[in-house]
Amino acid sequence: MIYIRLEPEGRTMHFPRLGTVLQLLRKLGLGNNAALIIRDGELLTPDRRLHAGDEVVVRTVTSRG
């Protein structure tokens, strides 16, 4: 299982399996530059592989007024 936390909403979800960050972005309906993808404090580019047990933060980038 791969565990996802969406920020800033704070919602969580999980996927049984995902190949890459790109696949995660597509599943969430996000473009490549719509969010920071963070695993263990490290930023991941879309080509990086995700593994079972990963905890991933998806932080969408939109600025306030």
Add this chain to the structure above:
Amino acid sequence: MKCRKCKAVAAVALPSHNTAFCPDCYPVFVRSQVERAIHRHKMIAPGDRVLVAVSGGKDSLALTLLLHELGHDVHGLHVDLDIPNSSTDARAACEGFFAKLGLPLTVIELRREGLAIPLVKSRIKRPICSVCGKLKRYYFNKFALENDYPVLATGHNLDDEVSRLFANTIRWDHAYLSDQGPLLPAESGFARKIKPMYRLTEFEIANFSFLRGIDHVIAGCPYSGKASFPIYKGLWSGLEERMPGAKVQFYENFLREGRPVFAAWSDQQGQLPTPCTECGYPTSAERCGVCRIKAMVADDEK
């Protein structure tokens, strides 16, 4: 993906630049983009004291850090809007950040001016964001004027600039099209205004802020719901996804080809502002917009 500079594993991929960087090389790339913008548009002269407008969001705090690291003399100005569940955190983020860097920060409290945003919102019929923006600009300009800052810097990024340009273009608003850009020269009593991050996207700045550990506010303003800019930003990110580089092209081509035409046209229509009879702020009416809002809010109070 590998870092373009050192071949380590990349942390940030940038399709619009057709490149990628590792956590160590990426901030250097961002700094060089800002340095180049400042240089190319002659934004800051040697010895200029730079007043930076800070909201507590990632853009303005990143700008503060970058200007400081590039060796500029930085002073922060934050306007406390007094909005519940928002302004306290925003102000604390600014104060914490400036204290950490050991840089001076001034806070202007709208409540003390009789202009707390929730109060103003309850008194006016216009959308609050246009008035809120007007008030912020007023106090930034006024502070720069009264304290002799030659330059006022804001954290506007490429996405802000493109969505604003797009909104102005949809309306063919020639007045706005004539003077939108990363540099507005000082004139009629206003300080020079600069946007040193105008070539960086929101995504690029978010990555920088994360990698540099900038503690900024994430939650938005509770009143931000109805603005039209988010719609344009959404459209443009879809376009950029399919045509990497579209944003920067649209904007840079406007600066080169479009703006001069609108500017020449508006010079013929020009009307020079005069000082507001109440506060001295440059205005095209007798009494400036903010003094009128103040009077309206105070009248209702009675």
